[in-house]
Amino acid sequence: MAIKTSDNVVEIEPNLTVRQLAEKLGVSPINVIKELMNNGIMASINQSLDFDTAAIVGQEMGFEVVPYQEPEEEEVLAIEERPRLRQKLLSEEDPTNLEPRPPVVTVLGHVDHGKTTLLDAIRHANVVGDEAGGITQHIGAYQVNVDGRKITFLDTPGHSAFTAMRARGAMVTDIVILVVAADDGVMPQTKEAIGHAQAADVPIVVAINKVDKPEANLDMVKQDLANEGLIAEDWGGEVIAVPISALNQEGIDELLENVLLTAEIADLKANPNRMAQGTVVEAKLDKKRGVTATLLVQNGTLKSGDTVVIGSSYGKVKAMFNDRGQPIKSAGPSTPISFLGLSEVPNAGDFFEAVKNKKEAEALIAKRQEEADQDAIRQRPMTLEDFLSRLQGEEVKELNLIIKADVQGSLEPIVTSLEGLGDQEHKVRVLLQGTGNISESDVSLALASDAIVIGFQVDVDAAARRLAEAEGVEIKTYRVIYNLIEDIELSLSGLYEPIYEDRVTGHAEVRA
Known part of the structure; x- marks a missing residue:
């Protein structure tokens, strides 16, 4: 440092x-x-x-x-670990205060494979009791009941939004449902979605959709998935793959049961008996109502009358509503709510924290601003040149890469060659591979995963270049495969500690 x-x-x-x-x-x-x-x-x-x-x-x-003077331990924690604290809301909790919470699920997949149809089928098939009279509001998230247990779904527009939130330090998704059409198989956006989910270390449950179509081929889909490292349980792997027809609402119950099973294995917990913490799902400025924000409570319980701090703004929760537009007094862990009262429009992925009053809110904002200023000085995205210094001292040293090539024939030998470099302690990890130009989504994933974007015989989209320049993400493009592999090999070789040994090269006798 x-x-x-x-x-x-x-x-x-x-x-x-x-x-x-x-x-x-x-x-x-x-x-x-x-x-x-x-x-x-x-x-x-x-x-x-x-x-x-x-x-x-x-x-x-x-x-x-x-x-260089080492800062006090508390200062280091505040400055360097702040994004990690957002991801580990339970690290300071007494385990005896933790209780099971509903899983938070994001649905990803290729366009036209049935993501929206599946979400609609789940939403309408699980409306129960007094909820039946309500109309689902578009607040970016909603909850369903399955045999008395709740599941929260994030209605994001795709894996780009999923990773954009993660790039801001938000870890909100517990499980990804990957939708793959039985008549189409794994497609480019499916591969991207897999890469984004795996980079986030989120478990994947596969929904093989459109099994009612004559062209459906489950074995083809499972083979495609196996090629991407997702081996279905009935093929000897660990990935749950459920055949469904979202259009006919077939297999939905089995899919949700497997989501709940995955959640049980993950042992998801939170402390409902504290002030709320969580993440902004979406926000907008309404000309008539002012700033409307959707929040996902991840720890604690948010109550009407609490003051919510988001970034440099705060607001009192005068009234809040569930995903059906109904007023509620409190919201526990994994519950999405919308409320009015903020003075500024926050960003999706921003961390929020509830405090008791205005005085505490202003003190927290001042502390966050000081941390943010120091954070900006001390932190920067990964580049090949600083790869060595930033990974020194770690037990397992990895270079995260996102690789895009012009054609599959170029991509495969590049990935194979790079993954063959290093050993068990010093290795290349390819988070995402694909053909086509480097996109804004690729840069967003690199930002979220501290990765470097590598392009071979491809261009960089204008939006991707702007984002990379704004956030300091390194993009390296090549026209010769040898140069690409040599660069990565040189960077990786620098991870090895030098080995010193004494060798006798000769003998001499000193005479007075």
């Missing part, structure tokens, strides 16, 4: 490499090597430097170099 505390003052660690020193000073490693040579020191780009040597180089280049 090193920080530029002003334009010319740089804090550095006691030991760092030539490459790392160049990064801290904001100069080329070649310039650092030249300066070392001027001082009689021959060094390579990965040569380790002590503080005194680094300080001399820095001073010669116009910087004041001072020793």
Whole structure:
């Protein structure tokens, strides 16, 4: 860790490499090597430097170099672990206070494979009791009852939105239902959805839809899934694959039962007896009603009268409504609600926290702003050049890649070659592979997963380039396969610690 505390003052660690020193000073490693040579020191780009040597180089280049001071433990936690805290809402909870909660499910799949039809079938088939008179509101999420147990569904527009929320630090989905048409098999967007779900480490339940069609071929679909690493249970694997017809509402009950089974295995829990925490699902500005936000409570219970803090704004919950537009007084874990009262429109994926009053809200906002300012200084997305320094000290070291190529014939040998690099402790992990130009969705996944986007004989969409530049995501494109593999191999080889050994090359006798 090193920080530029002003334009010319740089804090550095006691030991760092030539490459790392160049990064801290904001100069080329070649310039650092030249300066070392001027001082009689021959060094390579990965040569380790002590503080005194680094300080001399820095001073010669116009910087004041001072020793890096480790922040207090609490400060490190606030600055560097803040996104992880959002993902681990239960880390500070007493296990005795935790209770089972409903699973949160996202439905993904290729266009026209029946995602919307499935969601409609689930929604209408599970309206019970006093809910029957209500009309489902479009708030981006809703709950259904299955034999007295609840399941929350996020009605997102696809895997891009799923990953965009994750890129903002939000981990809201517990289970993904992957919809695959029985007459079409695994298609490009299916592969993308699989990649996005696996990158998020979310369990997948496959719904093989349209089994009522004459062209349906379950074995073809299962073979396609196996090719993507999803092996169905009846093929000897662990992936649940349920044949359904969303149009005829066949197999829906079995699908939902398997979702609940998957949730039981995951042992999903939360503490309902605390102030609420969770994530913004969607928000909009209504000219008549003001800012309307949909929140998913992930921990605690949100009550009417609480004050909700989201980003730099807050608002009092004067009234809140469930997914059927009915007013409710409280909402426990995994419950989606909509409410009015915010002064600003938040982003989907923003973290929210309930506090008791305005004073606590303003104090929390001030603390978050301070953390965000320091976070912006200390954090940046992954690049090939800083790959070494950011992964030093980890037990298992991985380079996450998203690979796009012009044709399948190019893609397969590239992926095979890259996955063959390294060993069990130092390896390449291909999060997503596909053909076609590099898209905004690819960049969004890279941002969420700390990955690098690699393109072979493809272009970068304008929207993808803008997002990458705005967020600092590295995109590298190649025209020669050898150059691509060589770059990754060199980056990966730097993960290995040097092995030093003494070798006897000769003997000499000293005579007075």
